[in-house]
Amino acid sequence: MRKWFANPRNKRSFIEFLYICPFLALVAIFSYYPLYGWVYAFFDYRPPFPLDIHKFVGLKWFISMVENPVKAKQVLSVLRNTFAMSGLNLFFSWFPMVFAIFLNEINCRWYKKFVQTVTTLPNFISWVLVFSIAYGVFNSTGAVNTILQELGITNEPIMFLQSDRHIWFKMWLWNTWKNAGWAAIMYIAAITGIDGELIEAAKVDGATQRQIIWHIEIPSILPTYFVLVMLQLANFLSNGMEQFYVFENSFNKDTIEVLDLYVYNLAMGAGGYSLSTAISMLKSIVSVVLLSATNLISKKVRGEGFI
Amino acid sequence: MAKQKTSHTKYKVNAGDRVMSVLIYVIYAIFAFVCVYPFYYIFINSISNNDISARGKVLFLPKEIHFTNYTRVGQIPGLADAFKISIGRTLIGTALTVVIAAFLGYMFTRDTLWKRKLWFRLVAATMYFNAGIIPWFITMKNLHLTNNFWGYVLPMAVQPFYIILCKTFVESVPHELQDAAEIDGAGTLKVFFYIIVPVIKPILATIAIFAAVAQWNAFQDTLLLVTDPKLYTLQFVLYQYINQASSLKSLVNNATSGNLAASLAHAQTATSIRMTVSVVVVTPIMLVYPFFQRYFTKGIMIGAVKG
Numbered sequence: 219m220r221k222w223f224a225n226p227r228n229k230r231s232f233i234e235f236l237y238i239c240p241f242l243a244l245v246a247i248f249s250y251y252p253l254y255g256w257v258y259a260f261f262d263y264r265p266p267f268p269l270d271i272h273k274f275v276g277l278k279w280f281i282s283m284v285e286n287p288v289k290a291k292q293v294l295s296v297l298r299n300t301f302a303m304s305g306l307n308l309f310f311s312w313f314p315m316v317f318a319i320f321l322n323e324i325n326c327r328w329y330k331k332f333v334q335t336v337t338t339l340p341n342f343i344s345w346v347l348v349f350s351i352a353y354g355v356f357n358s359t360g361a362v363n364t365i366l367q368e369l370g371i372t373n374e375p376i377m378f379l380q381s382d383r384h385i386w387f388k389m390w391l392w393n394t395w396k397n398a399g400w401a402a403i404m405y406i407a408a409i410t411g412i413d414g415e416l417i418e419a420a421k422v423d424g425a426t427q428r429q430i431i432w433h434i435e436i437p438s439i440l441p442t443y444f445v446l447v448m449l450q451l452a453n454f455l456s457n458g459m460e461q462f463y464v465f466e467n468s469f470n471k472d473t474i475e476v477l478d479l480y481v482y483n484l485a486m487g488a489g490g491y492s493l494s495t496a497i498s499m500l501k502s503i504v505s506v507v508l509l510s511a512t513n514l515i516s517k518k519v520r521g522e523g524f525i
Numbered sequence: 526m527a528k529q530k531t532s533h534t535k536y537k538v539n540a541g542d543r544v545m546s547v548l549i550y551v552i553y554a555i556f557a558f559v560c561v562y563p564f565y566y567i568f569i570n571s572i573s574n575n576d577i578s579a580r581g582k583v584l585f586l587p588k589e590i591h592f593t594n595y596t597r598v599g600q601i602p603g604l605a606d607a608f609k610i611s612i613g614r615t616l617i618g619t620a621l622t623v624v625i626a627a628f629l630g631y632m633f634t635r636d637t638l639w640k641r642k643l644w645f646r647l648v649a650a651t652m653y654f655n656a657g658i659i660p661w662f663i664t665m666k667n668l669h670l671t672n673n674f675w676g677y678v679l680p681m682a683v684q685p686f687y688i689i690l691c692k693t694f695v696e697s698v699p700h701e702l703q704d705a706a707e708i709d710g711a712g713t714l715k716v717f718f719y720i721i722v723p724v725i726k727p728i729l730a731t732i733a734i735f736a737a738v739a740q741w742n743a744f745q746d747t748l749l750l751v752t753d754p755k756l757y758t759l760q761f762v763l764y765q766y767i768n769q770a771s772s773l774k775s776l777v778n779n780a781t782s783g784n785l786a787a788s789l790a791h792a793q794t795a796t797s798i799r800m801t802v803s804v805v806v807v808t809p810i811m812l813v814y815p816f817f818q819r820y821f822t823k824g825i826m827i828g829a830v831k832g
Contacts, residue, residue: 255660498657
């Protein structure tokens with residue numbers, strides 16, 4: 219051991235390790251240590267009492283998800299919502315790309331810049347604020363209802379928020395409002411990165427703008443699109459809970475509750491601690507499998523993965 | 526050929542292209558409007574006659590402008606505290622995240638670091654899994670980080686994605702720079718502070734912006750970890766206001782009922798409180814947005830290399 223330290227290179231390598239130790243400790247505490255909490259999924263845990271070995275229940279919670287009719291129904295409905303929302307996002311994943319392509323067609327520089335600036339802005343506000351804005355614009359005395367009533371389209375205010383009509387589509391719309399401009403930036407950068415000479419050459423050969431888009435721009439940004447779709451697939455079960463938490467109310471509870479929100483609601487409800495842990499554990503495992511699978515597909519298709 | 530005679534004719538312009546071009550301008554104008562109008566709407570409503578605003582009649586121009594709403598929301602108990610907490614976590618959290626990302630990003634490029642690859646992989650892997658809400662909560666509780674300001678910043682301090690950004694950036698810096706300094710006798714830390722930090726400043730600025738926005742917008746951690754109103758963040762308080770604006774209205778109006786001159790136009794309504802607090806929450810983002818916008822593309826492109 220002493221001999222090892224006598225080598226200045228080894229000594230330095232150890233000192234450098236000491237430098238990063240505090241940060242490795244943070245990672246260990248906040249990312250790895252919580253995994254130990256998965257044991258709660260195998261117990262009948264009721265806070266605030268400490269974990270009791272006699273309350274070991276094995277796979278009871280996992281089985282209850284399938285066998286208990288009430289639970290099974292809830293889980294199915296939550297899965298349906300999750301699949302619907304992620305599916306919609308996946309189905310319309312081309313939107314930011316098309317948004318970027320046509321934005322690039324605008325020749326007026328300040329206008330292009332202006333559109334890019336204002337459509338990116340919503341990405342930087344929180345879901346709480348999005349909800350606050352949604353409430354302001356769409357509640358019964360909000361801008362939209364006022365306009366609709368003044369135009370005589372409707373006499374009664376339409377309850378946009380306090381209803382479960384088209385809720386998946388509405389959630390997709392809010393998500394798109396918040397994220398599309400931001401997502402487009404990556405494609406805009408990719409289009410800007412295309413070799414100008416290539417486009418010039420095409421123009422000299424008499425290519426129309428439509429042909430340039432179709433044969434030069436789209437092929438060169440497709441790899442970016444592919445990676446993003448793969449990442450979206452990997453995150454299929456993770457919609458996050460904030461958006462759905464803030465938009466949730468007693469009218470839309472059944473159709474808005476996605477997996478992440480369900481896990482939270484279970485945890486907050488009485489006695490749902492262990493079941494909630496069991497579900498988040500399953501979700502985490504499935505997500506890792508999805509990620510490996512998509513990474514593998516990416517390797518097959520592009521020759522490189524994204525992890 | 527005629528087409529090639531005039532070199533400034535970029536491509537054939539026919540009537541169809543003209544229509545297309547106008548259509549594109551119009552469609553993007555609609556997108557821009559949809560993104561801007563809600564912000565404008567809450568702003569004009571926060572400075573208009575509260576009675577008219579509550580009936581939803583302020584649509585495009587403010588009516589009977591006054592600024593008393595802004596002085597009144599200051600009287601809502603807890604708002605000033607929440608502002609301080611949000612500012613505090615944004616400043617401290619951002620500083621920590623940036624310093625750690627820079628330092629670890631650099632350390633993970635050093636061949637001399639003991640088991641470099643292993644530590645890097647362990648840190649990077651944390652991007653892809655998550656223990657779930659309950660294990661997370663129990664961990665935080667055991668560490669006494671519930672109802673604790675540090676619960677806001679410590680868990681978010683080590684961000685693998687930013688570390689990878691920094692690492693990629695440091696790797697692109699010519700290695701001779703470091704070698705020369707080391708030959709002159711500079712140690713690991715000296716190289717970091719005097720060579721690396723000045724060179725990677727642009728990426729650090731980008732990371733600082735994203736970290737600051739994430740801290741300012743964070744909502745879920747307050748929801749899970751904090752029950753002490755003194756530690757509520759602005760986002761959390763805003764969420765509460767949206768749901769309880771009507772009870773707050775009477776509170777603020779009663780507090781000022783000493784002077785009965787508080788006319789109907791200036792009396793607080795549920796709408797006025799929601800709108801005004803929303804403007805307060807969004808203002809810091811709006812103020813820094815123009816400055817950080819130029820860092821977007823840079824950050825995203827560096828991320829795309831590795832992402």
